[in-house]
Amino acid sequence: MKRILLTVLSCIACQGWADSAVIEFTPAEAFAKDKPVSGQVLGDNCSACHGTHGAFFNEIMPPLAGMDRDTFIRLMLAFKQGVRPTIVMNDVAKPYSREEIERMADYFSNLPAQPWSRQTLHEEK
Amino acid sequence: MKKTLTGLMICVLCLPAGHAGETTPSIREWTPAAWYETMRLKPAGDATRGARLAKVGYCYTCHGDQGVAPSRNAPSLAAQNETYLYKTLLDFRSRLWWADHKDDGMHALARTFTKQDLADLAAYYATRKLPTIRKVKKGDVHTEKLVRFGDPSRLVTSCAACHGAHGEGGVNEVPRIEGQSYLYLKRQLTLFKEGRRHNDVGAGMRFVTEALSEDELDRLARYYANGQK
Amino acid sequence: MLLNRRDVLKLFGAGAASLALPHGARAAAAPRLVIVGGGIGGAALAKYMRILNRDIHITVIEPNPRFIFCPGSNEVLNDEVSIDDLTVTYDTLRHRYGAEVIQERAVEIDYAGHHVLTSGGRRVPYDWLAVSPGPQFIYEAVEGYSEALAQGDFPHAWKAGPQTLRLKKLYQSMRPGGVVVISAPPMPYRCPPAPYERASFMAAWLKRHNPTAKILILDSKPDFIFQANYEDYWRDKFGYGTDHAMIEWVGSHEGGTVRQLDPAAHTVITADGERIRADVINIIPPEKAGRFAFDTGLTLGRDWVPVNPYDFRSRKDPNVFVLGDAAEADPMVKTGYVASNQAKWIAQIIHGEMTGRDPGNPLWTNNCVAMAGDDYGMTVTDTYRYHGGKIVTQETLIANPSHNPHLNALRASIARNWQRSFRRDIFE
Numbered sequence: 001m002k003r004i005l006l007t008v009l010s011c012i013a014c015q016g017w018a019d020s021a022v023i024e025f026t027p028a029e030a031f032a033k034d035k036p037v038s039g040q041v042l043g044d045n046c047s048a049c050h051g052t053h054g055a056f057f058n059e060i061m062p063p064l065a066g067m068d069r070d071t072f073i074r075l076m077l078a079f080k081q082g083v084r085p086t087i088v089m090n091d092v093a094k095p096y097s098r099e100e101i102e103r104m105a106d107y108f109s110n111l112p113a114q115p116w117s118r119q120t121l122h123e124e125k
Numbered sequence: 126m127k128k129t130l131t132g133l134m135i136c137v138l139c140l141p142a143g144h145a146g147e148t149t150p151s152i153r154e155w156t157p158a159a160w161y162e163t164m165r166l167k168p169a170g171d172a173t174r175g176a177r178l179a180k181v182g183y184c185y186t187c188h189g190d191q192g193v194a195p196s197r198n199a200p201s202l203a204a205q206n207e208t209y210l211y212k213t214l215l216d217f218r219s220r221l222w223w224a225d226h227k228d229d230g231m232h233a234l235a236r237t238f239t240k241q242d243l244a245d246l247a248a249y250y251a252t253r254k255l256p257t258i259r260k261v262k263k264g265d266v267h268t269e270k271l272v273r274f275g276d277p278s279r280l281v282t283s284c285a286a287c288h289g290a291h292g293e294g295g296v297n298e299v300p301r302i303e304g305q306s307y308l309y310l311k312r313q314l315t316l317f318k319e320g321r322r323h324n325d326v327g328a329g330m331r332f333v334t335e336a337l338s339e340d341e342l343d344r345l346a347r348y349y350a351n352g353q354k
Numbered sequence: 355m356l357l358n359r360r361d362v363l364k365l366f367g368a369g370a371a372s373l374a375l376p377h378g379a380r381a382a383a384a385p386r387l388v389i390v391g392g393g394i395g396g397a398a399l400a401k402y403m404r405i406l407n408r409d410i411h412i413t414v415i416e417p418n419p420r421f422i423f424c425p426g427s428n429e430v431l432n433d434e435v436s437i438d439d440l441t442v443t444y445d446t447l448r449h450r451y452g453a454e455v456i457q458e459r460a461v462e463i464d465y466a467g468h469h470v471l472t473s474g475g476r477r478v479p480y481d482w483l484a485v486s487p488g489p490q491f492i493y494e495a496v497e498g499y500s501e502a503l504a505q506g507d508f509p510h511a512w513k514a515g516p517q518t519l520r521l522k523k524l525y526q527s528m529r530p531g532g533v534v535v536i537s538a539p540p541m542p543y544r545c546p547p548a549p550y551e552r553a554s555f556m557a558a559w560l561k562r563h564n565p566t567a568k569i570l571i572l573d574s575k576p577d578f579i580f581q582a583n584y585e586d587y588w589r590d591k592f593g594y595g596t597d598h599a600m601i602e603w604v605g606s607h608e609g610g611t612v613r614q615l616d617p618a619a620h621t622v623i624t625a626d627g628e629r630i631r632a633d634v635i636n637i638i639p640p641e642k643a644g645r646f647a648f649d650t651g652l653t654l655g656r657d658w659v660p661v662n663p664y665d666f667r668s669r670k671d672p673n674v675f676v677l678g679d680a681a682e683a684d685p686m687v688k689t690g691y692v693a694s695n696q697a698k699w700i701a702q703i704i705h706g707e708m709t710g711r712d713p714g715n716p717l718w719t720n721n722c723v724a725m726a727g728d729d730y731g732m733t734v735t736d737t738y739r740y741h742g743g744k745i746v747t748q749e750t751l752i753a754n755p756s757h758n759p760h761l762n763a764l765r766a767s768i769a770r771n772w773q774r775s776f777r778r779d780i781f782e
Contacts, residue, residue: 020735021582023750031739031748035715044402044698045719048691048776049768052405056778057312060230060771062187062198071196086186087764088733091751092721095737113308117782122408182760226774233767237759 020091028097039107042100054108055116066113072105152221155326160212164297167211168241170248178246182234192250197306197353207251209300214243216324224321255304264348271341272348279336284345287329292349298326307350314342384411385708388470388480390460390646392416394423394690395486395678397447398697398780404451406705412453413478415460415470419443421781425690426773427514428548431522432555434728440514442781463650465671482704484675485652485659485668486693487644488513489544495640496537498615508617510638512544525556525634531566532633535622537612539640540574542658544679544688547724547732549573549638550584554726557592557600570632571603572624573610574640579752580724580732586755587726612637641688643680658682663745664716665703666696675700685747686738692720694780716740723769731765 046054046064054064064072079086079093080101093101112119153159179185179192184202189195192202202210216222218235235243263269270276275283284302287295292303302310316322318334325331334342387403389396392414400412422441429435444455459473469477491510493499504510507524509517525534534556538549553569560567578584585603588594592601604610609626616623621631642648642657652659652670659676660669661683668674677700678693686692695718702713720736737749756762 020751020753023752024747025749025751026746028748031741034739034741035712037717037739038714041699041702041714042717045695045717045721047779048694049721049772051775052401052779052782056775058225058227059775060227060768061775062196067196075195084185084190085183087183087761087768088721088735088753089186091733091735091749091753092719094735094751095749116778121405181758183764226771229767229770230764233763234760237763 019085025094028095028100032097036103037100039103039105042096042104043107046104052116053111053119055111055114055119057115063113064108065111065116067105067108069105069109072108073101076101076104152219154221154323154328157327160298160326163212163215164208167208168244170207170211170244170246170251172245172248172252175245175247175249178238178242179249182238182246184234184246187230188250192253193256194306197308200305200309201255202250203253204255204301205250206294206298206300207247209294209298210247210250211244212298212324213300214238214246215240218243222322222324224316262348262351264344268341268344268348271337271345276336281333281336284349302349304351304353305349306353307346310346310349311343314346315339318342384409385481386411386413386479387482387484387704388413388415388478389484389486390415390470391486391488391644391678392418392421392444392447392455393486393488393678393693394780395488395693395697396484397421397444398694399484399486399677399700400447400453401451401780402698402701403704404453406701407708410704410708412451413480414444414447414453414455415458415472415478416444416455417457417459417473419457422514423690423773423777424512424514424545424548425776427511427518428552428555428725430514430518431525431552432559434555437514437519440777442777446781460646461649463671463674465674468673480673482673482675482707484677484697484700485647485650485680486676486678486697487646487680489641489679489688490644491639492642493639496612496615496637498617499637499639503615503617504637504639508615508635508637511636512548512638521634521636526559526563528564528567528633530564531568532564533567533631534569534634534636535612535630535632536569536571537622537635537637538571538573538575538578539638540606540611542688543638543641545690546579546687547584550578550580551724551726552636553601554584554587557588558727561592561600565600567600569601570630571601571610572612572622572630573603573605574612576605576607579734583730583732583753583755584726587730591727641679647676647680652676656682663743664740666700675703683745686718686745687720687736689720689722691722691776692718692736694776695719718745723765723772725766725769727766729759729766730762731767731769733765733769 043054049061050056050064057063076093079089080096082090187199188202194201213222214235217228217231220232222228223232272284275281287299288302289295292301294301313322314334317325317330320331323331387410389399396414396416400414403410403412420441420443422437426435426440430437447453448455456472456476456478458476460470461473462471463483464471469479470483471477493501504517509520511517511521536549536553549571553571557569585594588601593599594601609624609628611625612622613625614623615635615637619631620635621629622635623629643653643659647653647659652668654660654669659680659682661667661676661681666675666677666681668676677696679688699716699718706713718738722734723731725731733753735749735751736747738745739748
């Protein structure tokens, strides 16, 4: 019975729910002994969609700058675990460890929730 | 058995897919007369069918399971005014509600649904429950005044007059605004003020927001967000 | 504004002073990063370097006053996007990020003296040099093809600009029932899904205006990325696989490799010796690292520039970084997305060296999009890490084809979103 249910579920996947062909995948745990990747280096990989410093506020893909830390972590973990199908974020979140997701959350939650084009960097000290 | 079930699922899932463009909608702004006529012709919504459409339409991606927004980036739809939801989807579909590329997603998606689909989605979300209906906390004196009495000197109607004493929504298409995120409310108020969002019937919201300062709009957004992250 | 007026003056003041001094005597002045090439890699490095570091002097050497983005340029063929939509200037890099942009061609590196020589005879001193020249085309791989033909009636249009418009004109003015041949190159080349995206957009236009026309993709590969997605969409829209197919694809295993062009006869000749006449011939040639990388010896006898996989310092000289399509950064794919993320990482390396802080480990993604039509998008997510002394692919996931019209519409709209926000991330 369990098997039939599984088949039905995977069929839902092929009939319109987003799923992806796994060409290659290694869980983040395999890299646990490497030097850590900083929240900024991780977070700056998000900018092509979410904007420089996650601060594009007028696009479909939502801004991350100034996002609530706990909300960020909760959502990313749900994406990573594939709780429900998403357009692309399940695939995006999958390679990161929990610690990396927390570091990204630290990075984005500390950035100002201001459109990038209106931000001033390196203000007069 | 396995095969039968598989076949069945394929069938069920093929059905709800709506098709775009029964008519090419015009992007004329809403006059009260045009809107009342549209309201009158609104098909009755089927919430059960709406639930299925919400799933295949990936609505939960931004608006959350059961229409409770998972983040500040999209409004909650649960317990929202059904007429408002229907109108909003129509407006996204026709592109009458299009302020910038943020609205591209809703436009692209709404185009893949029929009017009946939109009514069903509206029925589904309107019947979802918000986790707790919180009372709006008290704001500062000036904001409270705007909320309750408006500002007759500037011909500003009070928010409560249309949106209800606690922002819970009103008659016809007037939406619930309480508990939406600050980011969402601020964006909408700003877009109305700048005239970039113009799907409000009779330009009502544009008229009110034009008279208010950016600071007042900011406080109102915080007031109705009510601490929503 | 990121920099105020005083900052900019200070930066350029320091720069002007150090120009006159020999290397080593500049220690007190702002350190200098010179970037050769103002494409996606070079521009992203200039911007992200400035975001990290207020003091560094940044110079970009780029002969063109404007940059035209390639991502999104297939839509130009379909009238959905104009070249203007894809064109940016260097004003933001100059004024917002305080980069000096020298509008000349870099011609030589004086490795010992830490200078770049330009076509205008300038000697530009550097502490770090970053080279991002993009690829060059190997025209001679297809006998009879040449740069001159590419600029004439046989555009490759693999760099957005005049050739894109030329190709558009050629295929849109084709006789009824005409044939377009697209010759897709072997790996590695810039933006692997783009030939198929191009065919799709052309077919959409032809279906409306020249419905008996055909597009024949002759491929030098046995398969291609998003193949399942494209074939699915082509079956749905263009009768793919039937006798009335508007798009046909012939892989290298079926003799798709184009070996020769006979321009006078408007004919391509495949590896099997088959002669195929076509009204429009779009040969996308194989690629290797840009000319500057060869002229300066950075390629060390290879087709692409060997780099240290941790920090992208060239094998030839550790003060010279190489990034973007020109770098041999296997297993990374050659996309603008990857180039921009290499650039951000190199900025971390340089900033780390300036401040003495360890930037930790890198991670690069290539979370890219492609389209088959305005109602059909697709996504790939590649994640690369530095592990065991080399770059490894941690993840490659490709969105499966879907017949859910809602999902396809959403995928298409986020693909467009990506095109816009990617441009803005480099140049806003």
